[in-house]
Amino acid sequence: MYPLNRNRRLRSSEAIRSLVRETIITPDDFLVPLFVVEGKGIKEEISSMPGYYRLSLDLLDKEAKTLWSMGLKAVLLFVKVADELKDNTGKEALNKDGLMQRAIQTVKNAVPEMLVMTDVALDPYSSYGHDGIVSEGKILNDDTNAILAEMSLSHASAGADFVAPSDMMDGRVFEIRTLLEDEGYHDTGIMSYSAKYASAFYGPFRDALDSAPGFGDKKTYQMDPANRNEAIKETLMDIEEGADIVMVKPGLCYLDIVREVKDAIDVPLAVYQVSGEYAMLKAAAEKGWLDHNSVMLEQITAIKRAGANIIASYFAKDVVKLIS
Numbered sequence: 021m022y023p024l025n026r027n028r029r030l031r032s033s034e035a036i037r038s039l040v041r042e043t044i045i046t047p048d049d050f051l052v053p054l055f056v057v058e059g060k061g062i063k064e065e066i067s068s069m070p071g072y073y074r075l076s077l078d079l080l081d082k083e084a085k086t087l088w089s090m091g092l093k094a095v096l097l098f099v100k101v102a103d104e105l106k107d108n109t110g111k112e113a114l115n116k117d118g119l120m121q122r123a124i125q126t127v128k129n130a131v132p133e134m135l136v137m138t139d140v141a142l143d144p145y146s147s148y149g150h151d152g153i154v155s156e157g158k159i160l161n162d163d164t165n166a167i168l169a170e171m172s173l174s175h176a177s178a179g180a181d182f183v184a185p186s187d188m189m190d191g192r193v194f195e196i197r198t199l200l201e202d203e204g205y206h207d208t209g210i211m212s213y214s215a216k217y218a219s220a221f222y223g224p225f226r227d228a229l230d231s232a233p234g235f236g237d238k239k240t241y242q243m244d245p246a247n248r249n250e251a252i253k254e255t256l257m258d259i260e261e262g263a264d265i266v267m268v269k270p271g272l273c274y275l276d277i278v279r280e281v282k283d284a285i286d287v288p289l290a291v292y293q294v295s296g297e298y299a300m301l302k303a304a305a306e307k308g309w310l311d312h313n314s315v316m317l318e319q320i321t322a323i324k325r326a327g328a329n330i331i332a333s334y335f336a337k338d339v340v341k342l343i344s
């Protein structure tokens with residue numbers, strides 16, 4: 021083959037490299053996670069996520085406009101709920117004047133064209149910090165599903181375009197789809213966290229929302245990091261139950277799963293580059309051990325190359341600033 025084949029010919033200048041480049045990052049790739057808090061004029065940095073903030077509604081309005089002006093057209097909303105509103109029933113999650121419901125309206129008023137997705141899970145509302153209703157140390161599956169469906173309906177009626185169940189109960193996509201259909205929300209989509217692993221990379225996120233589990237861990241509902249077969253099974257089940265978009269989470273350590281899932285499905289695949297992935301790079305860059313922007317772009321490129329159609333990432337703004 022050599023010297024007829026010299027692979028370096030296609031690498032010899034930036035012009036030829038960009039001509040043959042397979043994976044191009046654009047603002048269209050991103051879903052921007054946003055953390056919302058009560059109050060006014062609040063922009064609190066999350067200590068384990070340098071450069072990332074919890075925003076009050078007035079600043080959420082501004083942020084939505086900024087994102088839109090940068091070409092970032094989709095947000096994923098999370099709320100930090102006051103301790104006194106947390107219980108074991110998720111009742112605050114259904115409050116039509118709750119923080120999430122007002123956050124949805126705030127973004128929609130600020131930028132009506134913005135795609136608004138909402139987190140659906142009980143952990144920010146749970147006095148136990150779990151994603152479902154707790155009884156005798158167990159997380160109840162079917163009782164939780166009923167509330168997740170009501171919660172989704174509440175988000176849809178507040179104006180959410182997509183609901184994103186991140187809880188990992190069995191059958192919740194079906195319950196949510198059924199209730200949305202029954203209530204006439206035919207156009208409200210579901211992005212399901214389908215292959216969501218019980219990962220230690222969620223630590224900084226739980227700092228952001230003060231939502232760490234009060235007892236035990238999430239291993240009875242989130243997936244074992246050692247497993248691949250069930251990632252395919254979970255994803256196919258969610259599609260069958262009515263998910264429009266499915267997700268693999270976390271990102272980097274799970275790119276083998278991303279590729280396998282992508283090859284097995286015919287709906288868009290989202291990948292969540294989670295809080296711990298963000299924190300790791302920020303910390304190494306702060307120490308001067310890694311070049312922040314190069315590593316960031318390399319990671320995002322790897323996630324897309326592995327098969328992600330949508331990337332939920334705390335780096336979205338940084339990346340868009342870098343590539344535009």
Ligand code: PBG
Binds near residue numbers: 186294
């Ligand atoms: C809650 C939820 C979590 C994340 C998204 N939704 C945390 C968890 O499951 O404990 C993690 C996101 C991140 O780490 O960036 N259901």
